[in-house]
Amino acid sequence: MRCLGVLIIAVLAVALAGCESSQQVIDPLPAPFYPEQRPVRPPEPPRPPEPPPTPPRPTVSLSGATIVIDPGHGGGKPGAWPRATSKLPEKTIVLDIANRLVQELRARGARVIPTRTTDLDVDFDDRARIAEENRADLFVSIHADSAPRRSASGTGVHVYLKASAESEQAARCIIAAFENAGIECRGRFQNNFAVLRDHSRPAVLIECGFLTNPGDARLLNTPEHRAALAATIAAGIAEYFTR
Numbered sequence: 189m190r191c192l193g194v195l196i197i198a199v200l201a202v203a204l205a206g207c208e209s210s211q212q213v214i215d216p217l218p219a220p221f222y223p224e225q226r227p228v229r230p231p232e233p234p235r236p237p238e239p240p241p242t243p244p245r246p247t248v249s250l251s252g253a254t255i256v257i258d259p260g261h262g263g264g265k266p267g268a269w270p271r272a273t274s275k276l277p278e279k280t281i282v283l284d285i286a287n288r289l290v291q292e293l294r295a296r297g298a299r300v301i302p303t304r305t306t307d308l309d310v311d312f313d314d315r316a317r318i319a320e321e322n323r324a325d326l327f328v329s330i331h332a333d334s335a336p337r338r339s340a341s342g343t344g345v346h347v348y349l350k351a352s353a354e355s356e357q358a359a360r361c362i363i364a365a366f367e368n369a370g371i372e373c374r375g376r377f378q379n380n381f382a383v384l385r386d387h388s389r390p391a392v393l394i395e396c397g398f399l400t401n402p403g404d405a406r407l408l409n410t411p412e413h414r415a416a417l418a419a420t421i422a423a424g425i426a427e428y429f430t431r
Protein backbone atom coordinates (compact mmCIF):
# COMPACT_ATOMS: atom_id res chain seq x y z
CA MET A 189 0.00 0.00 0.00
CA ARG A 190 2.75 2.35 0.86
CA CYS A 191 4.32 1.71 -2.50
CA LEU A 192 1.01 2.53 -4.22
CA GLY A 193 0.68 5.77 -2.23
CA VAL A 194 4.17 6.83 -3.22
CA LEU A 195 3.40 6.09 -6.89
CA ILE A 196 0.21 8.20 -6.82
CA ILE A 197 2.06 11.08 -5.26
CA ALA A 198 4.79 10.79 -7.87
CA VAL A 199 2.26 10.79 -10.74
CA LEU A 200 0.46 13.85 -9.30
CA ALA A 201 3.78 15.65 -8.96
CA VAL A 202 4.66 15.00 -12.58
CA ALA A 203 1.17 16.11 -13.71
CA LEU A 204 1.38 19.31 -11.68
CA ALA A 205 4.82 20.02 -13.09
CA GLY A 206 3.38 19.65 -16.61
CA CYS A 207 0.58 22.08 -15.82
CA GLU A 208 3.09 24.53 -14.52
CA SER A 209 5.16 24.43 -17.67
CA SER A 210 2.03 24.99 -19.90
CA GLN A 211 1.38 28.22 -18.05
CA GLN A 212 4.71 29.71 -19.02
CA VAL A 213 4.40 33.18 -20.66
CA ILE A 214 5.63 33.08 -24.25
CA ASP A 215 6.60 36.29 -25.99
CA PRO A 216 4.03 37.04 -28.74
CA LEU A 217 5.31 36.75 -32.33
CA PRO A 218 5.87 40.07 -34.13
CA ALA A 219 3.12 41.11 -36.57
CA PRO A 220 3.77 39.77 -40.06
CA PHE A 221 5.36 42.29 -42.42
CA TYR A 222 4.30 42.29 -46.07
CA PRO A 223 5.93 45.25 -47.85
CA GLU A 224 3.93 44.70 -51.09
CA GLN A 225 0.57 44.62 -49.43
CA ARG A 226 -1.73 47.58 -50.20
CA PRO A 227 -5.16 48.39 -48.89
CA VAL A 228 -7.79 46.40 -50.74
CA ARG A 229 -10.24 48.70 -52.59
CA PRO A 230 -13.84 47.73 -52.84
CA PRO A 231 -14.83 46.86 -56.43
CA GLU A 232 -16.12 49.84 -58.47
CA PRO A 233 -19.87 49.86 -59.04
CA PRO A 234 -20.90 49.15 -62.66
CA ARG A 235 -21.06 52.28 -64.82
CA PRO A 236 -24.44 53.42 -66.11
CA PRO A 237 -24.84 52.92 -69.89
CA GLU A 238 -23.50 55.74 -72.09
CA PRO A 239 -26.25 58.10 -73.30
CA PRO A 240 -26.79 58.02 -77.08
CA PRO A 241 -24.74 60.66 -78.93
CA THR A 242 -26.54 63.96 -79.44
CA PRO A 243 -27.56 64.24 -83.10
CA PRO A 244 -25.52 66.89 -84.89
CA ARG A 245 -27.31 70.17 -85.34
CA PRO A 246 -26.54 72.99 -87.75
CA THR A 247 -24.94 76.04 -86.21
CA VAL A 248 -27.71 78.36 -87.45
CA SER A 249 -31.48 78.41 -86.98
CA LEU A 250 -33.84 78.21 -89.97
CA SER A 251 -34.36 81.98 -90.05
CA GLY A 252 -30.61 82.51 -90.42
CA ALA A 253 -29.95 79.56 -92.72
CA THR A 254 -28.91 79.53 -96.37
CA ILE A 255 -30.69 76.68 -98.18
CA VAL A 256 -30.12 75.73 -101.83
CA ILE A 257 -33.14 74.07 -103.48
CA ASP A 258 -32.25 72.14 -106.62
CA PRO A 259 -35.05 70.95 -108.94
CA GLY A 260 -33.56 68.10 -111.01
CA HIS A 261 -33.20 68.05 -114.82
CA GLY A 262 -34.79 70.85 -116.92
CA GLY A 263 -34.69 72.14 -120.50
CA GLY A 264 -33.75 69.36 -122.92
CA LYS A 265 -33.40 66.86 -120.03
CA PRO A 266 -36.91 65.88 -118.96
CA GLY A 267 -35.79 63.17 -116.52
CA ALA A 268 -38.22 60.28 -116.01
CA TRP A 269 -41.25 60.46 -118.29
CA PRO A 270 -43.12 57.17 -118.58
CA ARG A 271 -45.98 58.39 -120.77
CA ALA A 272 -48.17 55.41 -119.93
CA THR A 273 -48.51 56.64 -116.36
CA SER A 274 -47.53 60.35 -116.27
CA LYS A 275 -48.85 63.26 -118.27
CA LEU A 276 -46.07 65.52 -116.99
CA PRO A 277 -42.31 64.85 -117.20
CA GLU A 278 -40.17 64.69 -114.07
CA LYS A 279 -38.55 68.09 -114.79
CA THR A 280 -41.94 69.85 -114.62
CA ILE A 281 -43.21 68.01 -111.55
CA VAL A 282 -40.03 68.61 -109.53
CA LEU A 283 -39.81 72.28 -110.58
CA ASP A 284 -43.33 72.86 -109.23
CA ILE A 285 -42.56 71.07 -105.93
CA ALA A 286 -39.27 73.00 -105.62
CA ASN A 287 -40.86 76.40 -106.33
CA ARG A 288 -43.47 75.71 -103.63
CA LEU A 289 -40.74 74.56 -101.24
CA VAL A 290 -38.79 77.79 -101.86
CA GLN A 291 -41.91 79.81 -100.87
CA GLU A 292 -42.49 77.65 -97.76
CA LEU A 293 -38.92 78.14 -96.53
CA ARG A 294 -38.80 81.86 -97.33
CA ALA A 295 -42.03 82.29 -95.35
CA ARG A 296 -40.18 80.76 -92.39
CA GLY A 297 -37.36 83.29 -92.74
CA ALA A 298 -34.69 81.24 -94.50
CA ARG A 299 -32.42 82.63 -97.23
CA VAL A 300 -33.29 80.29 -100.11
CA ILE A 301 -31.37 80.00 -103.37
CA PRO A 302 -32.93 77.87 -106.14
CA THR A 303 -30.61 76.41 -108.80
CA ARG A 304 -33.39 77.02 -111.37
CA THR A 305 -36.89 78.53 -111.28
CA THR A 306 -37.82 77.89 -114.94
CA ASP A 307 -37.55 75.08 -117.51
CA LEU A 308 -33.79 75.40 -117.83
CA ASP A 309 -31.06 72.78 -117.87
CA VAL A 310 -28.34 73.39 -115.27
CA ASP A 311 -25.02 71.49 -115.31
CA PHE A 312 -24.23 69.26 -112.34
CA ASP A 313 -21.05 71.32 -111.84
CA ASP A 314 -23.07 74.54 -111.61
CA ARG A 315 -25.51 73.03 -109.11
CA ALA A 316 -22.60 71.94 -106.87
CA ARG A 317 -20.88 75.33 -107.31
CA ILE A 318 -24.02 77.20 -106.18
CA ALA A 319 -24.03 75.10 -102.97
CA GLU A 320 -20.32 75.69 -102.35
CA GLU A 321 -20.13 79.40 -103.20
CA ASN A 322 -23.12 80.25 -101.03
CA ARG A 323 -21.81 78.06 -98.20
CA ALA A 324 -25.24 76.42 -98.07
CA ASP A 325 -26.30 75.19 -94.64
CA LEU A 326 -28.33 72.60 -96.55
CA PHE A 327 -28.58 71.58 -100.22
CA VAL A 328 -31.82 69.81 -101.21
CA SER A 329 -32.19 68.26 -104.66
CA ILE A 330 -35.76 67.37 -105.72
CA HIS A 331 -36.47 64.45 -108.08
CA ALA A 332 -39.09 61.86 -109.00
CA ASP A 333 -38.17 58.20 -109.40
CA SER A 334 -38.68 55.48 -112.00
CA ALA A 335 -38.20 51.71 -111.90
CA PRO A 336 -38.67 48.70 -114.20
CA ARG A 337 -41.26 47.32 -111.77
CA ARG A 338 -44.52 49.26 -111.78
CA SER A 339 -45.12 48.11 -108.20
CA ALA A 340 -42.22 50.19 -106.80
CA SER A 341 -43.71 53.18 -104.95
CA GLY A 342 -43.05 55.81 -102.29
CA THR A 343 -40.68 58.66 -101.56
CA GLY A 344 -37.03 58.17 -100.58
CA VAL A 345 -34.18 60.31 -99.23
CA HIS A 346 -30.65 59.86 -100.60
CA VAL A 347 -27.34 60.93 -99.05
CA TYR A 348 -23.79 60.62 -100.43
CA LEU A 349 -21.81 57.41 -99.81
CA LYS A 350 -19.62 59.28 -97.31
CA ALA A 351 -22.36 61.55 -96.02
CA SER A 352 -21.59 63.98 -93.20
CA ALA A 353 -23.39 63.59 -89.87
CA GLU A 354 -25.37 66.75 -90.76
CA SER A 355 -26.56 65.25 -94.06
CA GLU A 356 -27.63 62.08 -92.24
CA GLN A 357 -29.50 64.11 -89.64
CA ALA A 358 -31.29 66.17 -92.32
CA ALA A 359 -32.32 62.90 -94.02
CA ARG A 360 -33.68 61.55 -90.73
CA CYS A 361 -35.75 64.71 -90.15
CA ILE A 362 -37.24 64.66 -93.66
CA ILE A 363 -38.07 60.92 -93.45
CA ALA A 364 -39.79 61.56 -90.09
CA ALA A 365 -41.79 64.40 -91.69
CA PHE A 366 -43.01 62.07 -94.48
CA GLU A 367 -44.02 59.49 -91.87
CA ASN A 368 -45.83 62.13 -89.76
CA ALA A 369 -47.71 63.32 -92.84
CA GLY A 370 -48.75 59.77 -93.79
CA ILE A 371 -46.78 59.94 -97.07
CA GLU A 372 -45.19 56.58 -97.98
CA CYS A 373 -41.41 56.73 -97.50
CA ARG A 374 -38.95 53.95 -98.36
CA GLY A 375 -36.30 55.44 -96.06
CA ARG A 376 -32.72 56.54 -96.56
CA PHE A 377 -30.38 55.45 -99.35
CA GLN A 378 -26.70 56.08 -100.06
CA ASN A 379 -25.69 57.09 -103.55
CA ASN A 380 -22.85 58.54 -105.58
CA PHE A 381 -24.92 61.33 -107.17
CA ALA A 382 -22.80 64.25 -108.44
CA VAL A 383 -25.01 66.85 -106.72
CA LEU A 384 -24.34 65.13 -103.38
CA ARG A 385 -20.66 64.34 -104.04
CA ASP A 386 -19.13 67.37 -105.76
CA HIS A 387 -19.39 69.95 -102.97
CA SER A 388 -18.68 70.04 -99.25
CA ARG A 389 -22.07 71.21 -97.93
CA PRO A 390 -24.68 69.10 -96.06
CA ALA A 391 -26.89 67.62 -98.78
CA VAL A 392 -29.85 65.34 -99.45
CA LEU A 393 -31.62 64.28 -102.66
CA ILE A 394 -35.35 63.56 -102.31
CA GLU A 395 -37.20 61.23 -104.68
CA CYS A 396 -40.83 62.34 -104.40
CA GLY A 397 -42.42 59.10 -105.65
CA PHE A 398 -42.28 56.79 -108.70
CA LEU A 399 -43.61 58.08 -112.03
CA THR A 400 -43.65 54.43 -113.17
CA ASN A 401 -46.15 53.56 -110.41
CA PRO A 402 -49.73 54.40 -111.47
CA GLY A 403 -50.77 55.50 -107.96
CA ASP A 404 -47.71 57.71 -107.31
CA ALA A 405 -47.86 59.15 -110.85
CA ARG A 406 -51.52 60.07 -110.51
CA LEU A 407 -50.76 61.93 -107.26
CA LEU A 408 -47.62 63.65 -108.62
CA ASN A 409 -49.69 64.99 -111.54
CA THR A 410 -51.98 66.87 -109.09
CA PRO A 411 -51.02 70.30 -107.69
CA GLU A 412 -52.56 69.37 -104.32
CA HIS A 413 -50.16 66.48 -103.79
CA ARG A 414 -47.18 68.53 -104.98
CA ALA A 415 -48.15 71.22 -102.45
CA ALA A 416 -48.43 68.56 -99.71
CA LEU A 417 -44.97 67.25 -100.62
CA ALA A 418 -43.48 70.78 -100.47
CA ALA A 419 -45.11 71.48 -97.09
CA THR A 420 -43.89 68.15 -95.69
CA ILE A 421 -40.32 68.60 -96.92
CA ALA A 422 -40.35 72.14 -95.47
CA ALA A 423 -41.51 70.74 -92.10
CA GLY A 424 -38.64 68.22 -92.12
CA ILE A 425 -36.10 70.93 -92.99
CA ALA A 426 -37.55 73.17 -90.23
CA GLU A 427 -37.13 70.30 -87.76
CA TYR A 428 -33.50 69.86 -88.83
CA PHE A 429 -32.82 73.53 -88.08
CA THR A 430 -34.69 73.45 -84.75
CA ARG A 431 -32.13 74.05 -81.98
Ligand SMILES: [Zn+2]
Nearest residue numbers: 260267331332
Ligand atom coordinates in the same frame (compact mmCIF):
# COMPACT_ATOMS: atom_id res chain seq x y z
ZN1 LIG B 1 -34.37 62.79 -111.47
